[in-house]
Amino acid sequence: xxxxxxxxxxxxxxxxxxxxxxxxxxxxxxxxxxxxxxxxxxxxxxxxxxxxxxxxxxxxxxxxxxxxxxxxxxxxxxxxxxxxxxxxxxxxxxxxxxxxxxxxxxxxxxxxxxxxxxxxxxxxxxxxxxxxx
Numbered sequence: 001x002x003x004x005x006x007x008x009x010x011x012x013x014x015x016x017x018x019x020x021x022x023x024x025x026x027x028x029x030x031x032x033x034x035x036x037x038x039x040x041x042x043x044x045x046x047x048x049x050x051x052x053x054x055x056x057x058x059x060x061x062x063x064x065x066x067x068x069x070x071x072x073x074x075x076x077x078x079x080x081x082x083x084x085x086x087x088x089x090x091x092x093x094x095x096x097x098x099x100x101x102x103x104x105x106x107x108x109x110x111x112x113x114x115x116x117x118x119x120x121x122x123x124x125x126x127x128x129x130x131x132x133x
Contacts, residue, residue, distance in 0.1 A: 078115035
């Protein structure tokens with residue numbers, strides 16, 4: 001059995017990660033999906049996060065063991081992903097890779113992906129969210 005922790009922030013990210021997971025998991029595996037709201041309890045953000053989580057339940061829940069959690073405590077998404085991976089003794093972390101910011105912005109402001117990659121002891125799979133050219 002493989003235990004995978006997933007971080008998602010949108011339905012689009014969830015769709016792409018579900019595509020990856022379909023090729024990766026079998027009926028014995030567990031998928032733990034986390035949506036963590038850095039900005040807190042904004043109604044639109046909560047609704048978007050719930051929609052992102054519902055993608056996993058709809059696409060994978062009928063065949064696989066899928067647990068979804070939304071954290072609305074205005075915490076750091078990277079910290080939440082890392083904590084979940086440690087607590088669950090995850091075999092893998094899956095996150096979406098975007099290129100929404102310039103390299104200089106990433107250095108100045110950091111990124112959840114960078115934080116997860118730099119601080120984890122678990123293997124990390126970055127699922128590209130853009131189509132290749």
